[in-house]
Amino acid sequence: MNHIVLLLFSLGVSAAHCSGSHTLQYHIALVATPTPGVPQSTITAYLDGLEYGRYDSNTRRARFLTPSLSSLTEHLEMQTKCAQGFEVIQKHKMKFLIAYLNKTHGNGGRHVYQRKTVCELNEDGTIGGYEEIAFNGREVMALDKENEVYVPVTQEALTMTQQWNQYYNHAKMHKIYLENDCIQHMKLYLPLISTDMERKVSPKVKVSSSESDRGRKLHCWVYGFYPRDVKVKWIKNETDEIYSEESAEILPNPDGTYQIRVSVEVTPEEGATYSCHVVHSSLENTLVVPFESKDLSTNYITIVIAAALCLLLVLLGLYVCRKRRIKGIYFFQ
Template sequence: MTSRTTLMPLLLVAVCLRGACAGSHSLRYFYSALSGPALPQFFTAGFVDDAPIDSYSSETRRDEPRAAWMEENEGPQYWERETQICRGWEPVLKENVRIAMGRLNHTRGLHTFQLIVGCELRDDGSTGGFYQYAYDGRDFISLHKDTLSWVAAMPAAEITQQRWNADRSIAEQEKAYLEGQCIEGLQRYLLNGKETLQRRERPETMVSHHKSGASNARLTCHAYKFYPREIEVKWFRNGVEMPAKFLPQTLPNPDGTYQIKTTVDIPEGEEEMYICRVDHSSLDNALDVKYEKKALPIGLIIGAIAGVVVLLAAAIGGIVIWRKRSAGQGGYAAANKGPINADSSSSTASA
């Protein structure tokens, strides 16, 4: 019998031929376990690209769809099975918080133990995967997939590193998931949610102007309301690319689109010499945008504020990821097993 991992390259070709591999895509699962009286004390969330697909918390005690196409394509048995799996792993992640606190002599206060597990399907057909733990927002330990080894990011994780590296099968199991089931799940979701995940929305653009000292000015190029996330925004002066003042950062909007801005400092009066070039998969040709005197759109201002709020909420919430076990028939489980406990060499025990 052919295994699911063996079938993966053939499935990949079939999916791409049907148009579901345009651009790069990722499937990520975030897990968070919190100490103290914080609610919820345990939270999971799954994402395809930046679109939420499901979530579970210690308050709801249910794994629930976060996308209409997930609800339409997965039946009651799927959600009941995933709920039971999440309930099973909840105490494991909570125990990892306690273990990490003990190693760092943290006896009180709010602390988080986090995990992100996921894979990506790149536009050239290649794949990647990641499995990373964090404690209180700092890297704790991660899997180096190519060398099948665990790498501690702080002294408190060195015990875990030694124990997990002593049993090579742990890393082998994680690698098999990242390169097999995870990619298969991403392909499945890209097909089921194609209308949402494969859509193309053109960026709206404008350039704003601000005084910067007595004889200088600052031009900021805004691109907003675009989808998917990947975009290229650059400044040119008389055809020569100019370095940006700050590293551009793409931010999410409340409606599921994105925004980005890039800034360049110029001598006052030379505005006409500068163009902002915007290239995106929704465009037949790159857009060249020049400064025009007009007010910032209110939608852009609101979107910028909301984007910052979204990022802050994610940081404060402390997202940690879990791995789901494949069980039963009639549905896809996102992972073949649960999170590893940091105090054990077993993949079913704690840090």
């Protein structure tokens, strides 16, 4: 479900545009219908494109994802309390949007509410920022800091935004947060997190295979890399990308690095080649790890030979039984 939320509304994470400029971003996502094992709400924090913090409704705790911020224990406790209160308010706002859309459009089913809050510290010391709100995959309104109101992104959201401003008079408060608290947090994190931003650890890669109902499954395990962003894909015959039906999730390791496993289904073909391609900021070029496709063809041939042997044994058994039956008939006659 997390992957669905991310695909619904492009909340892009951009790094600083130039040296000396910085951005701090909070991405909030809530789903109306709970899914077992999946947080109903999450808050993810980024500094210059680096994911450094996260809060979710399952643990109800904020946590730092970078070792360099681990000393800020009191600050983290304060962030946890703020996130808990913020989560409650956002659930009310999601219910408002659901009620409005059900009233006007009769929409039902799953609903996803997303919010993106960004503050900016420019190289010359000036500050900026913005806030966007999306619902069910579409951006519906944005913060107008100058007039301290939320404005509709589309004409369709005009009436809804007017009611939003009347019911939730929070625009001024969010403007103050963007221009003060958010900037102060950024200045607190930057000296500590700078080493994490510069740190790069190259990934290690292992490829393997296993049997599946439809033929063979190839696995590419990429692990021990930092920073988090990575692109992993399987390529057939050096040009054709194989798309996976499974969602691959980047997972953290205890040492602060990350890992991911990408698996694809293939049908053994004689002469076909398969390779795992990894793109990461620590690598100058794409890392290509080939899978020995001869293993696939060998396994395929082995299966065919085994099936042929089984058929031969069955036919031989039938032949022997038939000969015995004929001899038995002659004997009793």
